[in-house]
Amino acid sequence: MSESVSSGAPGGRPPLDPLDAGGLDAAGALRLLRDGTITVTGRLVEASNATLYCEISLVGVGDGDGDGDGDGDTGRCVYKPVRGERALWDFPDGTLAGRERAAYLLSEATGAGIVPPTVLRDGPFGPGMVQLWIDIDETVDLVALVRSDDPQLRAIALFDAVVNNADRKGSHLLPGPSGRIYGIDHGVTFHVEDKLRTLLWTWRGHRLRADELELLACLREAAGGSLGAALAALLTDAEIASLRARINRLLTERRFPVPSGDWPPIPWPPF
Incomplete structure (x- = not known):
């Protein structure tokens, strides 16, 4: 799949709000992440895997079409080199970066703009995942947000059920200045076994709306096309088959999943 940008998030919003992304739109962000020069400036020490805070710049690079458009774009990103992944x-081993990219591709396919622009590329410490840095609204109380019934969280809960997210912590939700809520840290997704572990159980057992069923039907079709x-380059055949099975199950049951007694339903620590 090319670095195309989906038609937009629900309600006609673009998949990325420039207010949350240092002024970049989705197309500009992907160009910057793909072609920009990465400079490591720090490390997020609370992360379990090597997670590097970086500046990224297209100064002197351009966008490759010779017209100078895009030359001079700068931004911030998170770089997770494969060599820094902790064994699970x-x-x-060595698959978490690809799962982050796969989650972005599926988010793009939904048009919901949940996962910030994400690419796989070489970096200062070898191949890895590079994701756009999202500014957050520091005034938002994450605990209160997670306990709310914000419709954006409902969309993320459904997304997590599809990708089989084994670690949806509160700190993996980023409320942007625009009011958008983004989801990050999708390295432990797409497992063949049911491993859904999340704080977003507000809608457990609730019936899926018609628009959600339509979205799932579109995802089922896209997963076969x-x-x-695109996912075949990132996941195993068995993982893709399990993805399709989860989509089919959601379409058949027409309800959000409920916690399983076979797997801890809430991640630890929760934030």
Whole structure:
């Protein structure tokens, strides 16, 4: 799948609000992430894997079409090199960056703009995931937000059910200055076993709306076409088959999932 930008988030909003992204739109962000020069300036020490805070710049690079458009764009990003991934007992080594990219592609396919622009590319410490830095509204109380029934959180809860997110912490929700809520840290997703672990259980067992069922039907079709082809470079055949099975199950049951007694339903720590 190319670095195309989806038609937009629900309600006609673009998939990325420049107010949350240092003035960049989605197309500009993807160009910057793909072609910009990365300079590591810090590390997010609370992350379990190597997570580097970086400046990224297209100064002197341009966008490759010779017209100078895009030359001079700068921004901030998070760079997670594959070599810095901590080994996990239940996920194959060296696959977390690809899962982050896969989550972005699926988010793009929904048009919901949940996951910030994300690419796989080489960086100062080798290949890894590079994701646009999102500014957050520091006045938002994350605990109160997670306990709310904000419709954006409902969309994220459905997204997490589809990607089988095993670690939706409160700190993985980013409320932007625009009012948009983004989701990050999708390295432990797309497992073949049901591992949904999240703070967003507000809608457990609730019936899916008609628009949500329509979205799932579109995702099912895309998973058998262009989206599936793009995911094939990032996930195993079994993981893609499990993705399709989860979509089919949601369409059949027409309800949000409920916590399973076979897997802890809430991540630890929760924030």
